[in-house]
Amino acid sequence: MNNPQYRQRAIQYREELSDDYFILWIWDEALGAAGRPGQFYEIRALASLKNADNVNKIPKLFKPVSIYDNQGGRIGFMIKRVGEGTNALSKLRTGDMLELIGPAGNGFPIYRGKRILLLSGGIGYPPLWYLQKELINHNQVYWMHGGARQGDVFPCDEIWTEDGSIGKTGRVCDGVAEIIQKSEIDIVYSCGPLPMLSAASKIISDLGVEHYTSLEAYMACGIGVCHGCAVPIGTKDNWDYLRVCKEGPVFRAEEVRWELF
Amino acid sequence: MGAVLSDIWKKTPNASDLLKTRLGKLELKTPLTVASGTFDLENLEFFDEACLGAFVCKTITRDPKKGNPPPRLYETEAGLINSIGLQNPGLDIFINEKLPQYRERLHVPLIVSFSGSSIGEFESMLVQLESCSGISGYEINISCPNVENEGIAFGVCPDVVYDLVSRLSSQTNRELCVKLSPNVTDISQIAQAVESGGADSLALINSVWGMAIDYQSGKSQVKKGIAGYTGIGIKPIALALTYKAAQKVDIPILAMGGIYNWQDALEFIWAGASAVALGTANFVNPLAAPELIMGLGEYLLQTDQKISDIIGKVSF
Numbered sequence: 001m002n003n004p005q006y007r008q009r010a011i012q013y014r015e016e017l018s019d020d021y022f023i024l025w026i027w028d029e030a031l032g033a034a035g036r037p038g039q040f041y042e043i044r045a046l047a048s049l050k051n052a053d054n055v056n057k058i059p060k061l062f063k064p065v066s067i068y069d070n071q072g073g074r075i076g077f078m079i080k081r082v083g084e085g086t087n088a089l090s091k092l093r094t095g096d097m098l099e100l101i102g103p104a105g106n107g108f109p110i111y112r113g114k115r116i117l118l119l120s121g122g123i124g125y126p127p128l129w130y131l132q133k134e135l136i137n138h139n140q141v142y143w144m145h146g147g148a149r150q151g152d153v154f155p156c157d158e159i160w161t162e163d164g165s166i167g168k169t170g171r172v173c174d175g176v177a178e179i180i181q182k183s184e185i186d187i188v189y190s191c192g193p194l195p196m197l198s199a200a201s202k203i204i205s206d207l208g209v210e211h212y213t214s215l216e217a218y219m220a221c222g223i224g225v226c227h228g229c230a231v232p233i234g235t236k237d238n239w240d241y242l243r244v245c246k247e248g249p250v251f252r253a254e255e256v257r258w259e260l261f
Numbered sequence: 262m263g264a265v266l267s268d269i270w271k272k273t274p275n276a277s278d279l280l281k282t283r284l285g286k287l288e289l290k291t292p293l294t295v296a297s298g299t300f301d302l303e304n305l306e307f308f309d310e311a312c313l314g315a316f317v318c319k320t321i322t323r324d325p326k327k328g329n330p331p332p333r334l335y336e337t338e339a340g341l342i343n344s345i346g347l348q349n350p351g352l353d354i355f356i357n358e359k360l361p362q363y364r365e366r367l368h369v370p371l372i373v374s375f376s377g378s379s380i381g382e383f384e385s386m387l388v389q390l391e392s393c394s395g396i397s398g399y400e401i402n403i404s405c406p407n408v409e410n411e412g413i414a415f416g417v418c419p420d421v422v423y424d425l426v427s428r429l430s431s432q433t434n435r436e437l438c439v440k441l442s443p444n445v446t447d448i449s450q451i452a453q454a455v456e457s458g459g460a461d462s463l464a465l466i467n468s469v470w471g472m473a474i475d476y477q478s479g480k481s482q483v484k485k486g487i488a489g490y491t492g493i494g495i496k497p498i499a500l501a502l503t504y505k506a507a508q509k510v511d512i513p514i515l516a517m518g519g520i521y522n523w524q525d526a527l528e529f530i531w532a533g534a535s536a537v538a539l540g541t542a543n544f545v546n547p548l549a550a551p552e553l554i555m556g557l558g559e560y561l562l563q564t565d566q567k568i569s570d571i572i573g574k575v576s577f
Contacts, residue, residue, distance in 0.1 A: 220341060227319075230345075
């Protein structure tokens with residue numbers, strides 16, 4: 001299964017996390033076997049054009065959602081309600097149908113015997129959950145996560161909130177340099193909002209540490225066809241627009257031309 | 262998803278005859294193609310290509326094109342805004358890397374879409390493509406709204422269009438289809454220039470100029486501001502322009518713009534289209550193509566009509 005597949009699958013279980021966050025679990029052994037940490041699916045509540053009474057109801061684009069968990073065919077999508085698409089997903093219940101295109105994208109490179117820092121902000125948390133499960137037995141892993149408030153943070157080693165409602169007060173990037181130096185980190189994996197990733201990238205590259213970051217982008221096709229999700233990747237003098245859905249979503253942070261966004 | 266298509270022929274065993282159509286020099290097994298830039302081999306993971314009458318690739322240019330800065334997309338209340346900027350690897354890489362994949366994978370006619378920044382460049386690209394096997398026809402893109410000096414510069418002036426098309430048509434025996442922009446004063450003048458120049462067919466419409474702004478911040482939703490608008494919102498515009506062009510030319514029309522299903526396809530065929538293409542619909546419904554052909558086949562069978570009975574027969 002090299003290219004993303006299209007499937008319709010029932011939601012096996014819906015898990016409530018908070019007012020804004022929930023997890024949709026599906027079951028598919030073949031898709032599960034094909035998935036890797038850092039990959040994503042384009043997902044949507046099933047919309048059918050087959051019913052002639054319904055011809056004028058045109059569905060919206062799929063939404064790219066990273067794989068939160070993937071074990072033995074049990075695939076989880078942790079979702080934050082932010083806009084129209086995720087709001088529609090939030091209304092789905094156990095037994096409702098989901099449309100999926102995936103698994104898509106490149107995924108994180110997996111190492112062994114390293115000291116690893118995971119760095120996430122807000123809804124950047126889910127892909128790192130799947131990643132840490134793959135890393136934890138063969139590496140030393142430390143996970144820092146930040147959010148605006150208590151409702152935006154999830155289990156990890158070090159929590160930051162901007163309003164100070166739980167954990168350390170401030171932005172998660174504020175603590176990165178100290179941890180990298182103290183724990184002699186070899187590799188950083190990050191996912192979160194663009195300003196956070198850009199700031200983290202500067203700090204981490206100044207310390208000379210390898211850094212892989214997972215980017216988010218508005219997408220239409222999700223399979224590399226439309227070039228709508230392209231981001232500038234390469235060196236300062238020689239870069240190209242690469243597709244988040246195909247060459248990404250994971251890029252070497254030093255190759256992301258943050259200044260061009 | 263191969264089962265989806267075998268279901269079509271099972272349900273409508275005689276539909277294959279009813280669905281045949283002609284686009285200039287090409288005999289198409291179905292009247293359905295795909296809009297350039299919205300569909301590629303990746304989509305054929307989802308269904309059997311046999312529901313397509315032809316395959317149109319993403320527009321290529323002579324030199325590689327980086328494309329426009331992000332964000333490039335925004336979904337409006339009725340359709341999509343895009344500002345891709347014809348990002349492509351250029352003609353040489355297309356010929357050496359992409360074309361062999363198409364030759365190996367595709368069993369339906371391949372129509373290569375290309376665009377140039379001068380008549381000479383269009384001509385030299387055509388000459389280079391003429392030496393390649395596995396190509397059934399060309400879509401001459403003179404209508405991309407997202408690049409300044411390419412394509413669209415040609416699409417707005419009938420004299421230039423005539424000059425370009427006559428130079429190209431004299432150098433190929435393959436299908437020559439010219440893709441028109443809706444962003445012109447009178448599309449029928451451009452259509453007539455294309456026909457007089459010797460093209461075999463017309464494709465219309467390319468994206469309509471569109472824009473979207475965040476009402477709170479005042480920031481444009483795509484980086485370049487003015488972009489291409491496609492999808493459901495442009496269907497009435499595309500339908501009117503198809504009808505308008507069909508009134509003035511005899512060459513067949515490949516129509517597109519907001520087509521999502523078989524009912525939409527029939528509207529365009531009534532208006533004068535000989536074939537139709539799915540564009541934005543490919544993004545919102547991965548099975549749009551097989552569903553369209555299945556629906557159209559069943560309808561033609563039930564009503565005892567052929568595509569050729571319907572083309573341009575709109576009544577008032």
